[in-house]
Amino acid sequence: xxxxxxxxxxxxxxxxxxxxxxxxxxxxxxxxxxxxxxxxxxxxxxxxxxxxxxxxxxxxxxxxxxxxxxxxxxxxxxxxxxxxxxxxxxxxxxxxxxxxxxxxxxxxxxxxxxxxxxxxxxxxxxxxxxxxxxxxxxxxxxxxxxxxxxxxxxxxxxxxxxxxxxxxxxxxxxxxxxxxxxxxxxxxxxxxxxxxxxxxxxxxxxxxxxxxxxxxxxxxxxxxxxxxxxxxxxxxxxxxxxxxxxxxxxxxxxxxxxxxxxxxxxxxxxxxxxxxxxxxxxxxxxxxxxxxxxxxxxxxxxxxxxxxxxx
Numbered sequence: 681x682x683x684x685x686x687x688x689x690x691x692x693x694x695x696x697x698x699x700x701x702x703x704x705x706x707x708x709x710x711x712x713x714x715x716x717x718x719x720x721x722x723x724x725x726x727x728x729x730x731x732x733x734x735x736x737x738x739x740x741x742x743x744x745x746x747x748x749x750x751x752x753x754x755x756x757x758x759x760x761x762x763x764x765x766x767x768x769x770x771x772x773x774x775x776x777x778x779x780x781x782x783x784x785x786x787x788x789x790x791x792x793x794x795x796x797x798x799x800x801x802x803x804x805x806x807x808x809x810x811x812x813x814x815x816x817x818x819x820x821x822x823x824x825x826x827x828x829x830x831x832x833x834x835x836x837x838x839x840x841x842x843x844x845x846x847x848x849x850x851x852x853x854x855x856x857x858x859x860x861x862x863x864x865x866x867x868x869x870x871x872x873x874x875x876x877x878x879x880x881x882x883x884x885x886x887x888x889x890x891x892x893x894x895x896x897x898x899x900x901x902x903x904x905x906x907x908x909x910x911x912x913x914x915x916x917x918x919x920x921x922x923x924x925x926x927x928x929x930x931x932x933x934x935x936x937x938x939x940x941x942x943x944x945x946x947x948x949x950x951x952x953x954x955x956x957x958x959x960x961x962x963x964x965x966x967x968x969x970x971x972x973x974x975x976x977x978x979x980x981x982x983x984x985x986x987x988x989x990x991x
């Protein structure tokens with residue numbers, strides 16, 4: 681148990697005393713806040729298991745998660761495996777419901793497709809298992825990641841996954857290993873999270889480019905599709921706005937095409953998940969167009985900013 685320089689040290693000391701006689705627990709109190717990455721490394725270097733499970737502090741895992749991920753790791757070619765993410769506070773607001781569906785799609789479309797070709801490109805932090813022997817060989821690169829000469833202090837999950845792939849290991853997705861995590865329930869917190877993730881994705885996509893030729897060609901197609909698709913959507917929106925500004929007419933063809941693609945995507949998701957609620961994911965298209973695309977453009981222009989934003 682690593683305490684990363686918390687300010688409520690008295691409460692931490694009390695908990696440490698309560699478990700002092702339990703040999704299963706080892707407490708490490710860092711003198712100052714050094715961030716998730718260095719706190720992780722402090723724990724990893726003191727551990728002894730063949731497998732390392734990373735669980736975020738706001739995440740609850742199902743009782744069978746460890747056994748299911750460990751079963752996947754029996755293959756020595758697998759360096760990391762992740763479980764399926766769900767929102768533990770799904771019912772709180774319309775936004776948490778939307779994010780829960782977003783997580784389902786990210787896991788059961790994107791990660792599931794990548795796993796078919798042996799390379800999940802980002803094993804999510806709330807629930808990811810790593811092979812200790814592989815991780816130890818990568819710790820120096822993991823700890824000293826720089827971007828434009830400055831330490832990169834976020835994007836740990838994606839960076840560590842890419843290091844695993846670059847070392848020749850496969851990364852896997854286990855949909856039956858369920859982890860429930862607390863998701864943002866207000867738009868401000870959500871956008872700060874998405875800004876941090878966008879910067880991390882752009883940075884580590886560049887890092888992943890040399891790795892892609894050694895992976896299945898689908899992964900190259902996936903990387904191109906995720907980035908070019910976003911660019912085409914942004915250009916479509918800008919063209920539509922330009923038409924409206926110059927001619928005072930609505931870009932009906934643009935609206936019709938984007939609306940049709942949204943309907944198809946949501947219908948397929950509703951069919952695959954056997955849940956009609958996924959038809960409501962159409963709302964995410966509006967969030968994407970009017971909030972996330974401008975935010976990602978801003979992230980691309982401010983890649984050197986390493987602020988955590990949520991603390």
